[in-house]
Amino acid sequence: MQKEGERLIPINIVDEMKSSYIDYSMSVIVSRALPDVRDGLKPVHRRVLYGMYGLGVFSNRKYLKSARIVGDVLGKYHPHGDSSVYDAMVRMAQEWSLRYPQVDGQGNFGSMDGDPPAAMRYTEARLKKISDEVLSDLDKETVDFQNNFDDSLQEPTVLPTKVPNLLVNGTSGIAVGMATNMAPHNLSESIDAICAYIDNREITIDELMHHITAPDFPTGGIIYGYDGVRDAFHTGRGRVVLRAKVNFEEIGNRNAIIVTEVPYQVNKADMIARTAELIKDDKIGGIHEIRDESDRNGLRVVYELKNDAIPNVVLNLLYKYTALQTSFSVNNIALVKGRPEQLNLKDIIHHFVEHRHEVIVRRTQYELKKAKERAHILEGFMKVIGTQDSLDRAISIIRHSANPQAAKEGLIEAFELSDIQAQAILDLRLARLTGMELDKIRDEYDAIMKEILNLEDILANESRRFEIIKDELLEIKEKYGDERRTAIDYSGGEMSIEDIIPNEAVVLTISHAGYVKRTSLSEYKIQSRGGVGNRAATTRDEDFLEYIVSATNHQYMLFFTEKGRCYWLRVFEIPEGSKTSKGRAVQNLINIEQDDKIKAYIRTNNLKDAEYVNQMSVVMVTKNGTIKKTSLEAYSRPRVNGVNAIEIRDNDQLLGAYLTNGNSQIMIATKNGKCIRFPEEKVREVGRGSIGVRGISMEDDDEAIGMIVVNDVDKETVLVVSEKGYGKRTAVEDYRITNRGGKGVITLNITEKTGNLIAIQNVTDEDGLMIINKSGVAIRMNMDEMRVMGRNTQGVRMINLKKNDEIAAIAKVEMDKDVEEDSEEIEEGAETVADNQENQTEPQAENENTAGENENSDSEE
Numbered sequence: 012m013q014k015e016g017e018r019l020i021p022i023n024i025v026d027e028m029k030s031s032y033i034d035y036s037m038s039v040i041v042s043r044a045l046p047d048v049r050d051g052l053k054p055v056h057r058r059v060l061y062g063m064y065g066l067g068v069f070s071n072r073k074y075l076k077s078a079r080i081v082g083d084v085l086g087k088y089h090p091h092g093d094s095s096v097y098d099a100m101v102r103m104a105q106e107w108s109l110r111y112p113q114v115d116g117q118g119n120f121g122s123m124d125g126d127p128p129a130a131m132r133y134t135e136a137r138l139k140k141i142s143d144e145v146l147s148d149l150d151k152e153t154v155d156f157q158n159n160f161d162d163s164l165q166e167p168t169v170l171p172t173k174v175p176n177l178l179v180n181g182t183s184g185i186a187v188g189m190a191t192n193m194a195p196h197n198l199s200e201s202i203d204a205i206c207a208y209i210d211n212r213e214i215t216i217d218e219l220m221h222h223i224t225a226p227d228f229p230t231g232g233i234i235y236g237y238d239g240v241r242d243a244f245h246t247g248r249g250r251v252v253l254r255a256k257v258n259f260e261e262i263g264n265r266n267a268i269i270v271t272e273v274p275y276q277v278n279k280a281d282m283i284a285r286t287a288e289l290i291k292d293d294k295i296g297g298i299h300e301i302r303d304e305s306d307r308n309g310l311r312v313v314y315e316l317k318n319d320a321i322p323n324v325v326l327n328l329l330y331k332y333t334a335l336q337t338s339f340s341v342n343n344i345a346l347v348k349g350r351p352e353q354l355n356l357k358d359i360i361h362h363f364v365e366h367r368h369e370v371i372v373r374r375t376q377y378e379l380k381k382a383k384e385r386a387h388i389l390e391g392f393m394k395v396i397g398t399q400d401s402l403d404r405a406i407s408i409i410r411h412s413a414n415p416q417a418a419k420e421g422l423i424e425a426f427e428l429s430d431i432q433a434q435a436i437l438d439l440r441l442a443r444l445t446g447m448e449l450d451k452i453r454d455e456y457d458a459i460m461k462e463i464l465n466l467e468d469i470l471a472n473e474s475r476r477f478e479i480i481k482d483e484l485l486e487i488k489e490k491y492g493d494e495r496r497t498a499i500d501y502s503g504g505e506m507s508i509e510d511i512i513p514n515e516a517v518v519l520t521i522s523h524a525g526y527v528k529r530t531s532l533s534e535y536k537i538q539s540r541g542g543v544g545n546r547a548a549t550t551r552d553e554d555f556l557e558y559i560v561s562a563t564n565h566q567y568m569l570f571f572t573e574k575g576r577c578y579w580l581r582v583f584e585i586p587e588g589s590k591t592s593k594g595r596a597v598q599n600l601i602n603i604e605q606d607d608k609i610k611a612y613i614r615t616n617n618l619k620d621a622e623y624v625n626q627m628s629v630v631m632v633t634k635n636g637t638i639k640k641t642s643l644e645a646y647s648r649p650r651v652n653g654v655n656a657i658e659i660r661d662n663d664q665l666l667g668a669y670l671t672n673g674n675s676q677i678m679i680a681t682k683n684g685k686c687i688r689f690p691e692e693k694v695r696e697v698g699r700g701s702i703g704v705r706g707i708s709m710e711d712d713d714e715a716i717g718m719i720v721v722n723d724v725d726k727e728t729v730l731v732v733s734e735k736g737y738g739k740r741t742a743v744e745d746y747r748i749t750n751r752g753g754k755g756v757i758t759l760n761i762t763e764k765t766g767n768l769i770a771i772q773n774v775t776d777e778d779g780l781m782i783i784n785k786s787g788v789a790i791r792m793n794m795d796e797m798r799v800m801g802r803n804t805q806g807v808r809m810i811n812l813k814k815n816d817e818i819a820a821i822a823k824v825e826m827d828k829d830v831e832e833d834s835e836e837i838e839e840g841a842e843t844v845a846d847n848q849e850n851q852t853e854p855q856a857e858n859e860n861t862a863g864e865n866e867n868s869d870s871e872e
Contacts, residue, residue, distance in 0.1 A: 035187070036186070036188060040186045040187060040189070041346060041349060042054055043055075044185060044186035044187075044190075044191070045184055045186055045189075045191055045345060045346050046177060046184070046193075046345050047169050048177060048346060048347050048352075048354065048366075049169050049172075049362060049363065049365075049366035050145070050170040050171075050172045050176055050177075051172070051175070051177025051178070051180060051345075052170065053099075053182065053184060054089070055089055055095060055096060056099055056103060056113075057166075057167065057170060058084050058088040058089045058096075058166065059080070059084055059096060059100050059114070060138070060142060060170065061088065061170070062080060062083045062084035063080055063114075063136070064138070064146050065087070066079070066080060066083055068080070068137040068138055069143060070115065070137060070139055070140040070143055072137060073137070074115075074135035074136060075136065075137060076131075076132065076135055077097065077100065077116075077131040077132075077133075077134040077136050078132045080100065080136060081093050081097050081100065081131050084096050087164055088159050088160070088166050090160045093131070097128075097131045100114055100136065101116070101128045104116035104120050104136060106229060107229050107230050108229065109180050110181070110197075110228070111179055111180055111491065113138070113141065114136050114137075114138065114139060115136065115138065115139045116134060116135070116136050117135040118133055118135055119133070119134065120134065123230070123273075123278070123279045124278060124280035124281075125278040140490075141490075141491050145170055146171075146172075147171065147173055148171045148370065148374050149170065149171055151373070151374045151378065152373055152377045153171040153373045153377070154169050154170065154171050155168045155169070156168065171370040171374075173367070173483050173487055174198070174487060174491075175198075175201050175205060175359075175360075175363050175484075177359055178195075178201045178223075178359055178360070179196055179197070179198045179201050180195050181194045181196070181226075186351070189344055189351055190342060190344070191343070191344040191345065192341060192342045193341065193342070193343050193345070194226035194251065194339055194341050195227060195228060195275075196223055196226055196227050197223070197492075197494075197495050197496075198487070198488065198491055198492050199488050199494075200222055200223040200224060200227070202484045202485065202487065202492070203223070204219045204222035204223040204356075204360060205360050205363065205484060206481050206484060207221075208357070208360045208361070208364060209480060209481055216355060216356050216357050219356055220244055220356070223244075223356065224240075224495075225251075225497070226240065226251060226341075226497065227497045228275035228339075228497045229275065229496065230272060230274065230276075230277070230496075231256055231272035231497055231498075232253050232254060232255055232272045232274045232497055233253070233256055233497065233499070234251055234252070234254075234497055234498070234500065235252040235253065235254045235336065235500050236252050236500065236502075237501050239251040239252060239338075239341070240499075243341035243356075244356040245356075247342070247343035247353040247354050247358070248340075248341060248342055249340075249341045250339075250340050251338065251340075252336065252337075253337050253339055254274065254335065254336045254500070255272060255274060255336070256270070256271050256272035256498065257269060257271070257326060259322050262313070262315060264318070265299060265315050265316055265317075266316045266320070267313050267316060268314040268325065268326055268329070269311060269314075270310070270311070270312040270313075270314070270335065271309065271310055271311060272310060273312075273334070273335070274335070274336070274337040274339075275339060277334045277337060279303070279305070279310070282333060282335070283303055283312065285334065286314075286333045287301060289332050289333065294332055295332055296320070296325075297319075297320030297321070298314055298316060298317070298320070299316055300313075300314075301314055301315070302315070314329070323513075324513050343355070343359065345359075347362060364477075364480065368477070371479055371480060372476065375466050375469045375470055375476075378462075379463060379466040379470070382462050384431075386456065386459045386463060387429070387431065387432065388431065388432060389452060389455060389456040390432070390456070391428050391429070391431075391432025391433070391436060392432075392456075393452070393453070393456060394428065394432075395436050396439075396444060396449060396452070397449075401426070402444065404425065405422060405425070405426070405436065408421040408425055409421075409422070415437060418437060419437060420433075422436055422437070513564065514564050514565045515531065515564055516531075516532040516561060517530060517531055517561070517562055517563065517564060518531075518532055518534075518559060518560070518561055518562075518781065519561075519568070519582070519612075520559050520783070521559075521597070521609055521612075522594065525596055525597040525603075525608050525609065526593050526594040526596055526597070527585055527586075527594050527595060527597050527600065528585065528587065528588035528592060528593075528594030528595065529562075529583075529585045529586070529587055530587070530589065530590055531587075559781050559789075559821075559822045560612060560822050561781070561822060563582065564581075564582050564583040565583070566581075566582050566615065566616065567579060567581055567615045567616070567618055568581070568582055568585070568613070568614060569614075569615060569629075569668070570603075570609050570611075570612055571609070571610060571611040571613070571656055571657075571665050572603060572604075572607040572609055572665065573607060573608060573610040573659070573664035573665050574604070574607045574659055574664070574665075575655060575656050575659040576604075576607065576653045576654065576655055576656060577655075577656035578601040578653040579618075579650075579653075580600060580601060582614075590789075597609055602653065610664060610665045610666060610667075611665055611667045613629060613668050613669065613670055614670075615643065618643075618646075618647040618648075618649070619647075621644075623643075624642070624643045624644040625642065625644050626673070627643040627670050627671065627672060628640050628641065628642055628670070628671045628672075628673065628696060629641050629642075629643055629646060629668055629669070629671075630669050630671050630677065630694065630718070630720065631656065631657050631667065631668045631703065632667050632706055632715060633657070633663050633664060633665055633666055633703070634663055634664050634665075634666055634714045634715055635662070635663045635714070635715070636705060636706050636707040636708065636709055637663070637703045637704065637705060637706060638677070638694055638703055638706030638718075638751070639657050639694075639703025639704070640691070640694040640696050640703075641656075641696060641698065641699050641701075642696060643670065645698070645699040646699070654699065655699065655700055656699065657699075657702065657703060658703075660702070666718065667717055667718045669718065669719075669720045670720075672722070673691065673692075674722070675722050676688060676689070676690055676691060676720070676722075676743070676748070677690075677694070677706070677718060677720060677721075678718065678719050678721060678729065678743075678773075679706050679718045680715070680716055680717055680731060680755075680758055680768055680771040681707065681709055681713045681714060681715050681755070681768065682713060682714055682716045682769070683710065683713045683761060683767070683768070684757055684758055684759045684760065684761040684767075685707070685709070685713070685755040685757060685758065686729075686731075686746060686755050686756060686758035687706070687746075687751075687753055687754070687755030687756075688721075688743070688747070688748055688749065688755075689748060689749055689750060689751045691720070694706075694751060704751070705751070705752045706751060706752065707752065707753065707754070708752060708753060709754070716768055716769060716771065717770055719771055721773055724744065726775050727743060727775055728741060728742055728743065728773070728774055728799050729741045729742075729743055729758070729772075729773060730771070730772045730780070730794070730797075730821075731759045731768055731772075731806070732768075732769060732770045732771075732772075732782070732818060732821050733759060733767065733768055733769060733818075734765075734766035734767055734769045734817045734818055735764065735766035735817060735818075736809055736810045736812045736818060737765040737806045737807065737808055737809065738797075738807065738809040739759065739800050739805075740797050740800065741758070741800065741801065742799055743773075745802040746802065757802065758771075758802060758803075759805070759806060760804055764805075765805055765806070769817075769818055769820075770821045772821060772822070772823055774823050775794065776794055776795040777794070777795075778794045778823040779791060779793055779794065779823065780793075780821060780822070780823055781821065781822045781823075782810050782818060782820075782821050783818075783820050783821075784810065784812060784816050784818050784819055785816060785817050786813065786816045788816075792809075794823070797809075
């Protein structure tokens with residue numbers, strides 16, 4: 012209800028909210044969250060230092076209770092909660108928070124594990140030696156002062172710091188509508204860069220970076236990659252990637268990863284707890300135990316590894332998923348003349364130098380004023396006590412004066428003194444009237460006059476002022492400069508998934524029912540030709556392993572289905588399984604249709620390499636003998652739901668797909684033992700949606716079983732394998748070149764004993780061969796065990812098959828002698844039975860070999 016005499020003024024609530032919020036936001040920006048570019052301090056930190064300065068708790072004085080300091084700051088300058096002041100002071104004392112701590116704390120001031128500090132009534136503090144330099148010359152009118160919150164006291168608006176505090180300690184703060192996050196730097200490097208700027212104001216940021224190379228964090232670590240640092244220096248914004256500093260040790264019979272430095276602002280205890288959770292959830296494997304062995308001598312976190320773990324792989328997983336790798340987002344926003352600005356490296360240095368220059372000018376003016384005042388008094392001394400007569404006269408005037416005022420007036424009149432000079436004479440102690448003291452006064456006067464000339468020269472000469480700035484900075488560097496703690500890995504950069512997954516050789520297996528897995532190549536043991544083999548996989552009833560292919564983890568796999576669609580997976584995206592595991596259904600990995608299944612695959616390198624994808628082509632063949640060639644570029648943009656690769660007509664299906672470089676030769680084989688050879692150039696390149704052209708002509712009861720691409724006719728040989736375990740190697744030249752679409756020549760003499768042809772592969776002596784039959788038994792052998800023989804022969808027995816068993820698939824693998832030897836040692840005990848069976852069947856294999864050498868005459872059509 013309106014009272015008498017009151018007047019209500021209606022105000023739009025939107026306008027009032029805007030106005031009030033702007034006032035609030037400006038208060039937060041200017042008076043709370045952002046540092047001043049000159050001294051690098053927020054108001055609370057400035058008030059803590061000034062409060063301690065007022066209490067006289069300098070680095071050479073005894074410690075004072077933190078509660079006393081906090082209470083003084085609260086009562087005089089900072090009318091907020093006590094925790095805001097104490098928390099700020101605690102952080103200023105923590106060696107892992109500030110690169111150069113400003114408060115010397117005694118007691119529990121917290122830890123890197125996030126432990127809180129003790130209450131302020133228990134801890135004590137005083138200023139660090141370096142803070143004396145921040146507060147230096149504060150009493151010489153070097154900075155402006157302002158009233159405190161209740162106008163009862165004065166406080167400085169900025170400190171006259173000799174230390175480039177914003178650069179060396181950085182800061183972070185969240186205001187309204189903006190935030191700041193400035194990285195700390197090395198003091199020695201920062202001072203070198205500032206001196207270089209003083210010497211050359213036109214210096215570029217790149218030239219400054221020769222002196223100040225990168226941020227230098229109090230907890231050390233490694234800056235991984237330099238792009239973020241460069242961006243931050245040039246623009247004031249950048250993302251600096253930080254990694255822990257680690258090394259490898261052997262503890263007992265286990266390898267261990269030892270962390271000695273963690274990234275800045277990482278809570279060590281939380282990092283270890285988070286890592287333990289990831290291990291429990293199977294996100295990170297290979298770690299047996301984690302121990303924190305940190306003590307007063309330094310940080311040490313031990314990740315003890317399992318016996319089969321690869322240290323570098325585990326370390327890369329830790330970098331990927333834990334705080335052993337973090338990023339520091341630089342956002343250099345500070346107050347410049349009361350307004351927030353985004354600052355690059357040169358801007359920060361420029362404003363600091365300007366501040367120091369102003370401090371030097373104001374300090375010199377103050378010292379000159381004080382020197383002139385002292386000289387004025389000394390001149391009065393010289394007039395009055397310069398000679399014995401004048402001294403006797405002055406004493407007489409003082410003795411015969413009725414009061415001090417009369418004495419002062421008498422001296423002024425007699426010696427033509429100023430009021431100040433006369434008062435100084437009256438205040439002079441009798442001891443100063445001795446002859447020795449009179450000489451000291453004359454010497455002091457001479458020294459003061461020289462000092463006045465020097466100070467006047469400083470004010471008149473800008474170059475001298477900047478030389479003083481440099482000298483004082485170099486003195487700071489000499490006192491407090493130290494070595495870098497944070498190393499720089501210039502070769503680092505954004506960590507990709509490839510950094511985590513080792514690019515090791517693996518075997519991919521795909522079953523007839525569509526189960527896929529990848530297994531390390533070292534799980535398979537080499538056996539001699541004719542061996543029985545060892546158990547390779549467990550499959551469902553009536554399922555068998557249909558495809559097997561060697562690859563490396565970083566390669567791309569293009570999957571082609573019998574309906575002519577193409578899907579993409581990176582090899583490492585295929586789930587890992589043991590040699591005896593079933594694997595995962597392909598339908599769970601790619602969006603393949605329920606009634607479709609994988610019929611072909613291609614291993615490629617980087618699909619983002621434009622030159623690579625335009626040079627290479629994909630050649631496909633179907634069961635009806637159709638061949639199609641399309642640029643790999645058409646398949647270089649992976650899609651979740653796949654793309655159409657080839658048009659498949661009724662009663663046809665895709666058999667195989669290969670990469671070619673344009674100069675290859677193509678060979679297509681059929682189940683009845685025919686094979687055709689023609690140059691790749693005979694197949695013109697068509698679009699992804701085309702149907703293709705005829706590759707080989709066949710009888711009605713025949714069908715194509717596969718295709719190979721030959722790149723080196725002299726070195727490569729053709730391996731063909733029949734379903735009942737027979738195979739042979741033949742020189743490529745034994746197959747004459749014909750036109751595309753012909754009937755081909757005989758490649759294997761098909762009989763009831765051999766069964767139909769089921770696979771064709773191009774191999775060399777250096778290759779290994781994987782053979783898997785429908786019952787799931789696998790055998791691995793070297794190709795140099797099979798000699799090259801004629802084209803139209805029955806071949807030799809490659810694997811002994813049990814009754815009603817047949818070969819499902821073959822694939823060549825690159826041989827790795829170290830892996831083979833290791834795997835043989837591991838599996839030696841488990842394979843004794845298989846070895847015995849192998850020895851029993853070897854003579855039979857030799858007999859088959861002899862029988863197979865009776866070559867029939869070529870039968871060409």
